[in-house]
Amino acid sequence: MDFLKDPLQVAANWLFGILAGWGVADLWAQVLIGFLGVFLLIALLMVVDILLVWVERKVVSRFQSRIGPNRVGPFGLIQPFADIIKLLIKEDTTPEGADRALYNLAPVLSMMSVLILWAVVPLAPTILGVDLNIGVLYIIGAGAIGTLSIIMAGWSSNNKYSLLGAFREVAVMLSFEIPMLTMMLIPTIFAGSMGIAAITQAQDVWFFFLAPLAAIIFLIAAIAELGRAPFDMGEAESELISGYNIEYSGMKFGMFYAGELLHAFTFGSFWAILFFGGYRFFGLEKVSAFLAIAVLLFKAFIGYWIIMWVKYTLLRIRIDHMLVFNWKFLTPVAFALLMVTAFMNALLAESPTWLYVGGMFLSNVLVAWISLELARFAARKERERTEGALTAEARR
Amino acid sequence: MTVDQIIFLIAAAATLFAAFSVVTTGNLIRAAFWLIGALFGVAVIFAILHASFLAVMQVVVYVGAIAILFIFAVMLTRKDMRDQGAQLNRNWKFGAFLSALVFAGLFFLLRGWGGVSKTAAAFPSDFDAVAALGGALVSPDAYVLPFEVASVLLVAALVGAVYVAYNHK
Amino acid sequence: MIPLSWYLVFSAALFSIGLFGVLTRRNLIAILLGVELMLNAVNVNLVAFWRYGDVHNIAGQAFTIIVFAVAAAEVSVGLALVISVYRKRNTIIADEIDILKW
Numbered sequence: 001m002d003f004l005k006d007p008l009q010v011a012a013n014w015l016f017g018i019l020a021g022w023g024v025a026d027l028w029a030q031v032l033i034g035f036l037g038v039f040l041l042i043a044l045l046m047v048v049d050i051l052l053v054w055v056e057r058k059v060v061s062r063f064q065s066r067i068g069p070n071r072v073g074p075f076g077l078i079q080p081f082a083d084i085i086k087l088l089i090k091e092d093t094t095p096e097g098a099d100r101a102l103y104n105l106a107p108v109l110s111m112m113s114v115l116i117l118w119a120v121v122p123l124a125p126t127i128l129g130v131d132l133n134i135g136v137l138y139i140i141g142a143g144a145i146g147t148l149s150i151i152m153a154g155w156s157s158n159n160k161y162s163l164l165g166a167f168r169e170v171a172v173m174l175s176f177e178i179p180m181l182t183m184m185l186i187p188t189i190f191a192g193s194m195g196i197a198a199i200t201q202a203q204d205v206w207f208f209f210l211a212p213l214a215a216i217i218f219l220i221a222a223i224a225e226l227g228r229a230p231f232d233m234g235e236a237e238s239e240l241i242s243g244y245n246i247e248y249s250g251m252k253f254g255m256f257y258a259g260e261l262l263h264a265f266t267f268g269s270f271w272a273i274l275f276f277g278g279y280r281f282f283g284l285e286k287v288s289a290f291l292a293i294a295v296l297l298f299k300a301f302i303g304y305w306i307i308m309w310v311k312y313t314l315l316r317i318r319i320d321h322m323l324v325f326n327w328k329f330l331t332p333v334a335f336a337l338l339m340v341t342a343f344m345n346a347l348l349a350e351s352p353t354w355l356y357v358g359g360m361f362l363s364n365v366l367v368a369w370i371s372l373e374l375a376r377f378a379a380r381k382e383r384e385r386t387e388g389a390l391t392a393e394a395r396r
Numbered sequence: 397m398t399v400d401q402i403i404f405l406i407a408a409a410a411t412l413f414a415a416f417s418v419v420t421t422g423n424l425i426r427a428a429f430w431l432i433g434a435l436f437g438v439a440v441i442f443a444i445l446h447a448s449f450l451a452v453m454q455v456v457v458y459v460g461a462i463a464i465l466f467i468f469a470v471m472l473t474r475k476d477m478r479d480q481g482a483q484l485n486r487n488w489k490f491g492a493f494l495s496a497l498v499f500a501g502l503f504f505l506l507r508g509w510g511g512v513s514k515t516a517a518a519f520p521s522d523f524d525a526v527a528a529l530g531g532a533l534v535s536p537d538a539y540v541l542p543f544e545v546a547s548v549l550l551v552a553a554l555v556g557a558v559y560v561a562y563n564h565k
Numbered sequence: 566m567i568p569l570s571w572y573l574v575f576s577a578a579l580f581s582i583g584l585f586g587v588l589t590r591r592n593l594i595a596i597l598l599g600v601e602l603m604l605n606a607v608n609v610n611l612v613a614f615w616r617y618g619d620v621h622n623i624a625g626q627a628f629t630i631i632v633f634a635v636a637a638a639e640v641s642v643g644l645a646l647v648i649s650v651y652r653k654r655n656t657i658i659a660d661e662i663d664i665l666k667w
Binding site for chain 2: 568571575581582601605613630631648652
């Protein structure tokens with residue numbers, strides 16, 4: 001048992017010995033150590049979350065040619081703590097006519113839906129909450145709780161803007177869930193298991209090289225699922241003055257905000273796990289569990305950075321365009337890709353690795369090319385139709 | 397009392413309480429949220445029964461889709477929600493009597509049946525229920541026909557729902 | 566261990582509560598909520614019998630999946646009908662939708 005290889009197990013054994021020395025029953029000692037593990041993971045996530053506030057503010061200001069927080073501490077690193085203190089001492093208001101129980105439950109559920117996702121994330125070969133054999137579905141299930149928290153917040157605030165924001169957000173989340181789940185099935189096909197740990201273990205070749213289109217569609221659907229720009233219709237500061245969380249103040253708003261940032265980071269890490277090998281990086285993960293965690297966090301930060309890059313570069317898309325884009329383009333492409341991948345997987349099952357990877361890659365490129373051509377054709381038709389109507393009207 | 401039994405009792409009591417609130421709460425949105433609570437409780441029961449796949453599907457399908465659909469429908473018919481006034485019809489006493497009768501009938505039926513106090517054998521550790529279920533659903537020897545019929549039903553429901561709810565104007 | 570009877574009594578109670586909702590609620594959507602509870606009671610029974618019988622016979626779980634599909638179809642069509650009725654008659658109280666009685 002090596003501390004570098006499996007630190008949690010070593011620590012757990014050590015604690016177990018101490019507790020046994022105190023005369024604690026084995027069952028209770030195990031329960032206690034399990035709770036400590038959960039507490040440790042959540043504490044780690046919260047520290048990362050505080051860091052994320054700083055990263056987000058620093059990066060957005062760079063995108064907008066500003067310097068960003070730079071007064072409190074070196075490089076403004078203490079700024080998030082100042083933010084937290086501000087949120088804590090703010091007045092905690094509840095609007096009149098609000099449904100109090102649901103109003104107070106919504107931020108908690110929002111945060112919870114993100115935190116429970118990390119139960120299935122393999123941080124290192126030996127550090128994993130639960131090795132569920134249905135991990136992919138579990139992610140979608142946790143997303144369902146997030147959807148629930150948004151509609152709860154929107155309805156219980158007793159505010160037209162928040163209800164509208166919640167409606168839009170939920171419509172977007174429900175519809176983009178379909179391509180996202182479909183794209184999660186592609187790593188499942190490659191790995192032959194729905195377990196996140198098994199998917200990571202199977203990536204001798206990163207799945208990105210086997211299915212680049214799937215990775216891109218997953219990222220788009222994930223951004224929509226997060227409700228971030230260009231899909232931030234639910235918040236839409238300039239028209240809905242921030243959507244479902246208008247009425248929240250103080251730490252309740254803080255929970256929504258922190259939950260959103262952590263959610264984005266979580267999907268960055270899922271992107272890394274499903275398509276970029278998770279904690280694996282040229283055998284580095286075998287050296288030490290700490291290196292594995294560092295690799296995973298590094299990849300997750302790259303995914304998170306890409307999500308931020310998209311957010312601060314693109315404009316907000318109209319809600320109907322967004323839904324049409326999903327139902328008429330993204331979902332059919334995702335289904336076609338799933339079918340092609342399943343077919344190719346069966347066809348190339350016996351072939352050597354280079355042929356397998358090449359065939360998969362080419363089939364992905366082919367699907368992407370055909371779908372883009374079809375989209376271009378449809379767009380041209382549509383343009384001719386509307387332009388024809390316009391000129392006919394002008395003639396009249 | 398084992399840990400299993402305690403968890404089961406808590407989940408069952410919570411589920412039944414939530415279910416009772418579903419049928420008695422005046423505010424329909426509240427009732428829909430209580431339904432979500434009851435569905436979560438059933439998911440916990442599935443998990444206790446080692447049906448992990450079904451527990452997750454319960455959350456994904458029921459909480460993620462069906463309950464949200466209910467909330468949307470309630471909000472779309474909001475003008476007529478009538479939080480005030482009678483939520484139960486004139487014959488509610490008869491309905492209560494009938495459902496109590498059904499429960500009592502089932503209860504006595506169960507008491508008379510011999511297999512009811514059976515306890516489960518230990519769950520075989522090498523048995524992958526998810527893989528077995530997946531295999532059974534697409535195997536011609538097992539349930540591929542019901543599975544296909546269910547998918548046809550879903551498509552029919554999709555088309556039908558769009559057609560019925562579409563505003564023909 | 567939990568005896569099978571606990572699950573069966575639990576699901577019978579859930580079924581009866583759902584039945585009460587279906588029989589007595591006036592709002593169409595509330596009636597559908599009751600139907601959902603009844604379907605869930607059936608699912609609990611199916612899964613419990615799977616677990617307490619031969620685990621290798623997967624029929625209980627397979628039928629639960631079918632019930633999920635049926636429930637989803639039922640809710641989508643049912644709610645579409647409710648919304649359609651609401652548009653035409655401006656009410657979703659079951660007692661007031663009595664045009665066939667004329």
